[in-house]
Amino acid sequence: MYDKGKVLTGLAIFVAIVTFPVWYDLVHAQHVPKLEKPTLSKKCVADIAYMRTSHMVLLDNWRNEVVREEKRKMIDVEGKPYAKSLQMGCMKCHPDQKKFCDECHTYADVDPFCWDCHFQPQKETK
Amino acid sequence: MDVKRRNFLKIAGLSAAAGLGASSAFTQLFKGDALASEEGHGGETAGHAAPAQGEHKAEDTEFQYGMVIDIPKFAANKGLAEKCIAACHYEHNVPDFGNPKDEIKWIWLDDYEHSFPDASQYKRNAGLNDLPVLLTCNHCANPPCVRACPTQATFKNDHGVVIMDFHRCIGCRFCMAACPYGARSFNWRNPREQYANGNYKFFKHGLNPNYPTRMRGVVEKCNFCPERLAVGKPPACVEATGDTKAMVFGNINDPNSEIAKVLNSNFTIQRNPAAGTKPSVFYII
Numbered sequence: 001m002y003d004k005g006k007v008l009t010g011l012a013i014f015v016a017i018v019t020f021p022v023w024y025d026l027v028h029a030q031h032v033p034k035l036e037k038p039t040l041s042k043k044c045v046a047d048i049a050y051m052r053t054s055h056m057v058l059l060d061n062w063r064n065e066v067v068r069e070e071k072r073k074m075i076d077v078e079g080k081p082y083a084k085s086l087q088m089g090c091m092k093c094h095p096d097q098k099k100f101c102d103e104c105h106t107y108a109d110v111d112p113f114c115w116d117c118h119f120q121p122q123k124e125t126k
Numbered sequence: 127m128d129v130k131r132r133n134f135l136k137i138a139g140l141s142a143a144a145g146l147g148a149s150s151a152f153t154q155l156f157k158g159d160a161l162a163s164e165e166g167h168g169g170e171t172a173g174h175a176a177p178a179q180g181e182h183k184a185e186d187t188e189f190q191y192g193m194v195i196d197i198p199k200f201a202a203n204k205g206l207a208e209k210c211i212a213a214c215h216y217e218h219n220v221p222d223f224g225n226p227k228d229e230i231k232w233i234w235l236d237d238y239e240h241s242f243p244d245a246s247q248y249k250r251n252a253g254l255n256d257l258p259v260l261l262t263c264n265h266c267a268n269p270p271c272v273r274a275c276p277t278q279a280t281f282k283n284d285h286g287v288v289i290m291d292f293h294r295c296i297g298c299r300f301c302m303a304a305c306p307y308g309a310r311s312f313n314w315r316n317p318r319e320q321y322a323n324g325n326y327k328f329f330k331h332g333l334n335p336n337y338p339t340r341m342r343g344v345v346e347k348c349n350f351c352p353e354r355l356a357v358g359k360p361p362a363c364v365e366a367t368g369d370t371k372a373m374v375f376g377n378i379n380d381p382n383s384e385i386a387k388v389l390n391s392n393f394t395i396q397r398n399p400a401a402g403t404k405p406s407v408f409y410i411i
Contacts, residue, residue, distance in 0.1 A: 067291045070283060072356045087338060116318070116341040117292065119333075 033103045038093035045075050045082055045089075056112070059086060087118045095121045184268045190286035191265065191350055192378035192406035193364070194388050199372035200258045206372060207235055207258040212331050213366035217351070219339045221317035221328035230311040232348040233262040233363055238411070244398055254411070260373075262363070263288060263309040263348035264397060264405030274304035280345075285377075286406065287350045297343035306401045309347050316342040350375075378406060 001007065016023075044051055046058060062084040065071040074081035075089075083089040094100040097120040105112065200207045214220070214233045221230055239247055241259040269288045271280050279294035280301055302310045317339050319327045326333060337353070340346050351361035359365065364375045376385035394408035 063291075063293060067289065067293075068281065068283070070285070070352065070356070088336065113341070117338040119335050119338065121335070 030107065033107045035103055036094070036096055036099035040093050041077075041080060043077050044093075045077055059090075062086075062089075086114060087120075091121055182268075182270075182273055184272065184282060186267050186379075186404075187282070187284060187286040188379060189284065189377050190267060190379045190406055191355075191375070192286075192385060192408065193262075193265075193350075193361075194374040194385055194392070194394060194408045194410060195260050196372045196374075196410045197257050197259055198410065199370055200260060201256075203370055203372065206367060206370065207260050210260060210363040210366045210373070211235070213362045214348070216331035216334055217354075217362040218337055218349075219317075219329060219334055220346075221313075221339070222330040223315060223328055228314045230313065230317070230346060232311075232346070233260060235259065236261055241397060241409075242395065244400060245395070257411070259409070260363075261307070261309070261397070262407060263350075264307055264403065264407045265348075265350060267404035267406060268402060270304040270306065270401075270403055271301035271310065274300040276300065283352070285352075285355075286379075287352060288347075289349050289352065290346060292338075292340055292344050292346065295344045297345065299345060301345055306398050306403065307405075310345050311347065313340050313342050313344050313346065 051058070066084050072084065074083055076082075082092070091097075097115065101112075101114075211233050215222070218232060220232050223229065235258050238245075238254045238257055238259055239250075241261055265286065265288050267286060269280075269282055272282055272288060275281075276298060277294050277296055279291050279296070280288060281291070282288050297312070299312055302312060317328055318341075321327060329339075351359075354361060360375055364373045367373045374385045374388045376383040378385055378389065380386060389408060392410050394410055396405045396408055399405065
């Protein structure tokens with residue numbers, strides 16, 4: 001092989017550049033989101049896997065049912081009633097927006113606009 | 127072909143007459159078919175009772191919430207109207223921007239002349255204009271705002287209440303143009319602007335943590351407190367009138383309801399009834 005040294009060096013540099021995203025991510029690994037678990041109750045209105053992937057669908061359906069169809073009946077989970085509401089339902093068990101909602105939303109780089117209008121419990125006093 | 131001018135005109139005239147006659151004859155003969163095909167083209171209207179063209183009519187609901195506002199009782203109880211406004215605006219976190227250009231109002235005061243401009247003002251009793259007339263959304267049985275809304279953010283629910291789904295509002299303000307009563311307000315500014323210390327700037331009556339605010343670019347108006355009705359409470363303004371009976375609220379389509387009896391035993395007027403919107407708010411003057 002001619003110019004063995006040059007070719008191998010070039011190849012090494014090429015591989016290093018192409019695999020850079022992988023290296024970079026290994027060094028600067030982001031922490032995997034860890035949600036604050038509710039202390040008040042053990043069971044959610046739907047199973048965890050569904051809530052993890054589709055809580056926004058659930059919230060959308062709740063909104064349509066409550067606002068448009070007047071179906072405001074509380075959801076019963078193991079004898080405990082939960083309001084079909086972000087502010088009056090979800091936030092009762094998950095009171096901290098930063099530790100619960102934002103934890104994943106920041107990681108996944110999504111920016112829902114719930115908090116433009118709804119309140120999180122901490123802001124009550126202001 | 128050699129056609130004389132005279133013959134050409136004769137044939138043209140006859141054909142035109144035949145053409146005009148034919149279309150009306152066809153519609154007479156095949157009336158049923160013609161209507162059926164028209165409905166088929168209508169797409170969206172198919173299935174509904176086809177409304178006559180130019181006529182817009184929402185279907186009446188069996189249950190229709192309405193309100194009777196007794197103006198003399200408000201005049202006798204000084205400050206009661208202001209109390210109602212404060213109760214409503216606290217309940218729903220209605221911001222006060224302190225500036226009529228940006229004003230947001232769910233329920234407000236005006237004088238007789240401007241509340242009922244279609245009533246005759248000729249030789250009107252001058253004292254009438256000193257009455258506190260409380261105005262709010264009329265929750266029309268035939269609401270023009272609902273027709274105007276391109277996203278169905280505003281709609282009439284099963285109880286005949288015209289409601290806003292703020293999530294869906296795109297801020298086009300067609301509904302504001304459509305409403306003949308000026309009952310809708312637009313959020314030109316962010317109602318949740320804060321001071322440096324974190325306090326909100328515009329919630330004059332304090333903040334109700336149980337009801338959300340709105341965001342900039344959303345239209346809002348009175349919604350007859352569905353969240354309170356759901357738990358058996360009257361609307362906030364009605365509750366604020368206490369035992370004065372200055373406001374009576376209920377189902378106007380139920381002949382046994384209190385409001386139906388009040389309507390039946392009093393002379394009431396409505397705002398701009400000629401608009402054909404069938405307002406559900408009635409006034410005793």
